[in-house]
Amino acid sequence: MPVPLAVGYSFSNSESRWDESQISNEEETVRRVTIRQLWNALRTSEKHHTQCTLDGVNLKKIILIANLQHSGLAPSEWHILDDGTGRIKAFIGKNKDPTYVYDKFEYVRVVGTLEFGVRGEKRSLSVFNMAPVHDPYEVYYHINHAMVDTMICERGSPPYNLIPDTHGQDIESLSQAFQNTSFSDVTEPHMAQQSVQEPNRQYDRVPFRSLLERDIIALIDRANLVYLEDLVMFIRQSCPTVDSAALKEAIQYLLSENLIEAGEDSGRDYFQLGERITGRN
Incomplete structure (x- = not known):
């Protein structure tokens, strides 16, 4: 049963998801992207494996919708994601429903960060949250949202x-x-x-x-x-x-x-x- 925000956490708590979505902090903004965009992102630091930019804007947390191509459990649970623009390997954290069994080619929504040179991969995703997508309109919405985000990064807000x-x-x-x-x-x-x-x-x-x-x-x-x-x-x-x-x-x-x-x-x-x-x- 959904937990109301007023009960689930306090807006004043600096660790809440609200503070992770501060609209005044570009680095903490969650951006919707395609896999092709993840491969076009530019790494900005050799010391830090998550620092990168996309369209000249710092890329921190991302939302991606794609289907599952292949899966494995070593060295940790991973999935190959494909959204039609490319493929990328995603390593899954703890925030996934262990009772839900994903089918091959099923669409999923993942939230995570892009990593460089981790676990033997040139580029991969470290996934904070993964959930199935049952509504096809969410896939269309995500594509449109990613295009709007890109246009705003390139040309600014209207x-x-x-x-x-x-x-x-x-x-x-x-x-x-x-x-x-x-x-x-x-x-x-x-x-x-x-x-x-x-x-x-x-x-x-x-x-x-x-x-x-x-x-x-x-x-x-x-x-x-x-x-x-x-x-x-x-x-x-x-x-x-x-x-x-x-x-x-x-x-x-x-x-x-x-x-x-x-x-x-x-x-x-x-x-x-x-x-x-x-x-x-």
């Missing part, structure tokens, strides 16, 4: 003047910026489109303290369920004037007021609308 200010104030409207965005957690694309056209208006009566809080609710309403890394990444890219402290404070308030709920799915934290808006008992 200019502010390309995003209309529907509130008539200096703060950009996140809901407008994300109006046509489909998140990885939406399993039915037509449902995502319907939610954009017919948003839940129950939250119009909620006294928000800031536009940011209202926009977070609007985003979750449109996507039904939003993963933490998606929320952080899109806000970082589309509204860089919002810092991590402001975003964290807004999420804490929305959780405390039961306006949103938090949970965990295969090691990934997510948010959905809370009982105060949905009316669930």
